[in-house]
Amino acid sequence: MKVDVLALAAHPDDIEMSAGGTLLSLVAQGKTVAAADLTRGELGTRGTPEIRLAEANAAAQILKLAAPRENLGFRDGFFRNDEAHQLALIPVIRHFRPEIVLTNAPDDRHPDHGRAAQLVVEACFYAGLRMIETERDGQKQEAWRPKFVYHFIQDRSLTPSFVVDISDHWEGKWASIMAYKSQFFDPNSAEPASYISSQEFAEFMRARAQEYGHMIGVQYGEGFISQRMLGVKDMFGLM
Numbered sequence: 001m002k003v004d005v006l007a008l009a010a011h012p013d014d015i016e017m018s019a020g021g022t023l024l025s026l027v028a029q030g031k032t033v034a035a036a037d038l039t040r041g042e043l044g045t046r047g048t049p050e051i052r053l054a055e056a057n058a059a060a061q062i063l064k065l066a067a068p069r070e071n072l073g074f075r076d077g078f079f080r081n082d083e084a085h086q087l088a089l090i091p092v093i094r095h096f097r098p099e100i101v102l103t104n105a106p107d108d109r110h111p112d113h114g115r116a117a118q119l120v121v122e123a124c125f126y127a128g129l130r131m132i133e134t135e136r137d138g139q140k141q142e143a144w145r146p147k148f149v150y151h152f153i154q155d156r157s158l159t160p161s162f163v164v165d166i167s168d169h170w171e172g173k174w175a176s177i178m179a180y181k182s183q184f185f186d187p188n189s190a191e192p193a194s195y196i197s198s199q200e201f202a203e204f205m206r207a208r209a210q211e212y213g214h215m216i217g218v219q220y221g222e223g224f225i226s227q228r229m230l231g232v233k234d235m236f237g238l239m
Contacts, residue, residue: 003066004031006098006146008089010116011041011076012056013180017205018152019102020063020173021166022222027064028169034096035060036070038089038116043076045194047182059179062172067096077112081119089123091134094141101146106225109155117151121227124149151225153212160223161230163212165239167219170209177205 005026007015015023015035023033037056040049047055053071060069072088079085093101103120104113126132128145135141153160166173178184182191185202195201212221216239232238 001034001067001095002032002097003034004098005033005100005102006093006096007033007035007102008038008092008116008120009035009104010038010079010110010112011044012037012052012071013041013059013177013183014104014113014154015102015152016059016063016173016176016180018105018154019222019224020059020176021169021209021220022102022152022164022224023063023065024169024172024176025164025166032066033063034067034069034098035063035065036072036092038072038074038079038119039076039112040071040073041076044183046189046191046197047180051182052180055180055182059176062176062179079112079115079119081115081122085119086123086126087132087134089119090127090132091136091141093124093127093146094134094144095136097144098146099148101149102224103149103151105154105156105158106151106227107156107158113154121149148226148228151227153208153223153225158223158225160212160215161226163216163221163223165213165216165218165220166209166222167213170220173209173220174206 009015042049104117106117130143209220212223
């Protein structure tokens with residue numbers, strides 16, 4: 001199956017918090033989008049891996065993904081950017097054959113995020129080498145390298161290379177975040193408090209989107225980092 005954009009992230013809910021509006025915007029433009037989580041988030045303070053898997057699938061429905069959401073089952077907190085993990089990720093990239101990959105922040109509060117970012121970057125490169133042979137569902141895969149890898153911005157305030165206007169998709173983005181009922185603010189929850197479960201963190205997520213929106217003169221935005229220089233053909237297409 002070929003898609004236009006593939007989102008790859010360390011934990012269930014990473015994608016929704018930092019790129020959910022962008023994915024909804026892409027779908028509204030007629031683009032096909034898929035997503036895969038590297039871990040089940042089993043080290044999270046709240047919920048269980050089974051609950052988070054169900055929540056991730058519910059969020060996938062809200063994001064209107066073109067294919068069932070995948071989970072690679074890497075060990076939360078202990079996966080590495082090494083040969084074994086790269087060889088596990090390459091078949092996913094070759095299966096979806098995306099033009100663009102969106103992934104974790106290159107530097108962030110959670111160590112998994114920066115490590116996942118580098119793992120995805122290197123796996124995308126190696127996926128384009130035909131001498132690396134992989135199979136999926138018993139079928140030999142052809143080499144495929146995405147044209148672009150962009151990093152979304154997460155907890156730390158990083159300077160984006162560009163900002164996507166998600167004003168028309170804020171409500172959908174928020175709904176996809178709130179699909180993770182076990183993780184985020186719920187005054188009736190009996191779960192222990194976590195870094196992301198407070199009302200203050202919910203307000204922070206909205207404020208971050210407003211901040212990036214303000215940068216480009218719109219209500220809400222999501223920022224992305226490109227490790228390569230970007231170019232344009234039409235300066236009048238810029239916001």
